[in-house]
Amino acid sequence: MDAAAAEPGFIPAYPERHDGRLPLVTLLRTLRENAIGTWTRESYERDIIAYRLGFKTFVVANHPELIRHVMLDNAANYTRDPVGKRMLEPGLGNGLLTSEGTDWKRQRRMMAPIFQPRRLSGFAAIMTDSSAALAERLAVLPAGQSVDMAEQMMLVTLEIIARTMFGADAATDVSAVGRAMDRYQVTVRPNIPDLLGLPRWVPRPSAREGRAAMADMDAIIRDLIRRRRDRAAAGGELGGDLLGLLLAAVDEEGGGAMSDTEVRDQMATFFLAGHETTATALAWTWYLLAHDPAVEAKLQAELDAVLGGRPAEYGDYEKLAYTRMVVEEAMRLYPPAHTTARQAVAADRFGDLEIPAGANVIVSPWLMHRHRLYWTRPDVFDPENFAPERTAQRRRYTYLPFGAGPRICIGQGFAxxxxxLILATLAQRIAARMLPGAVVRPVGKITLRPMPGVPMLVAPRAA
Incomplete structure (x- = not known):
C-alpha cells in the first residue's frame, strides 16, 4: 500500500503497483488476465507516458487537456482502437460501441430520442419494481446465509434490461441471453497478435470463440425481431420497449429505418452496456459501504428523509443527492469501463508531444480517477468528492466513467x-456486511469486475 494507507478513511482493494515496466512476456500475460494490473506506480503520477510495444506506439493520456484534445477537440482524427474493435465485434457487430464515421453518426441520431427524459421516466418504474422484489427476497434470507451481491446485482439489472428491452415479449428466455453474454465475456481478451501490431491475416482464435458464444443470443433476438415485424405487418404495434423503439426509429436526415442486423447489433450492445456496467458499479458500491459505517449511516439517513420507507421513484432521483454521490464515488474508485483507446488517423501534436499516425492513445478512467495530481487522497473512499463545491472545483476530464466527447455513453442517464434507484430501494430495506475473511480484488476484463464476487451477510435493516 502507498503512504495514503496511513491516512484516515477506508482504502479499498487495488492491484499491486510495479516500480518499473513489466517484462514483455509478463506484460502480455497480465494484459490478458487483468488489464489494470499492468500499471506502474509512476502511471498514477505522470501526465503523459509514451512507449513502443512491438510495431506500435502507445501514449497514455493522463493529462486532462490531452484527453480533451483526443476525445473532443480533434476527435475526428482518432478512431476506435482496432484491438478493442476486434475484441468486441464478434459479439456486438457494428453497433454503437464499435461503429465509426457516418455509420456511427446515423446510429447516434436514430437512438438519441430513445434516451430522452420522457422515456427514462417510464423505464424507472421497471427499475423500482424489480429492485423492490429483490429487496423482499433478500430481507427473508435465513440468518447466516451468505449471498454474492455481485451476482444479485447482475440478476436485478438483467431483469431490468430484459424488461426494458423485451417488455412486450414476457416469455423471452432472458436467462439464455445472459448466459450467452457471460460466455462471450470470457472470450473477450487481447490477442497477442493485436497487441504486437501483427497483420489481420494472423489467426485470432478468440474471434471464433466470441461468435460461437453469442449464437444462442443471436437466435433469440432475431426471432424477436421477426415476430415484431410480423405483428406490425398484421396491423399490430411494435411496442414501447427498446426493441419496439429501435424498430420504429427513422433517420431524420437520411431517412430509412434500421435493418434487422443493425437492430440485432444495437440490442447486443444495449444488453452488455446496460446490464453489466450498472451491476458492476453497484457490486463495488456494496463492497465500499460495508467497509464504511459512517457513509452507510449518512446514506440511510437521506433515504429515511426522502423516501420514508416507500420504494424510490423517478421523481426522487434529484432529491437523492448523497445516494448519487455514493454511486459516483464507487465509479471513481472502480470505473466499470476502466480503459478505452483511440488510434491516430494522421500524425498529430499536443504541446511538445508528437503523436505519429497509427499510434494508440490510451485513456484510462482507472488511472485518472486515482491520479495523484488531480485527487486528494485518491485511494480513499470518500463520497464527499462529489459534493457540489468539490465538483465545481475539479478539472474537467479527470472524472469520466461514461467516456467523454461525442462518443460519451448515450445511456448515461439511464445508468x-x-x-x-436500485441502491435506494435496497439500502432502506437491508443491511449488508462482508462475509468474514472474504477477499475481493478488481479484475479488468470488458468491465472492472470484483473477483471472485462480493460475498455478504444480509439482514433486514433495523428500524
Missing part, C-alpha cells in the same frame, strides 16, 4: 437513474 445513473438505474443505479441510484
Amino acid at each position: 445513473m437513474i438505474e443505479a441510484v
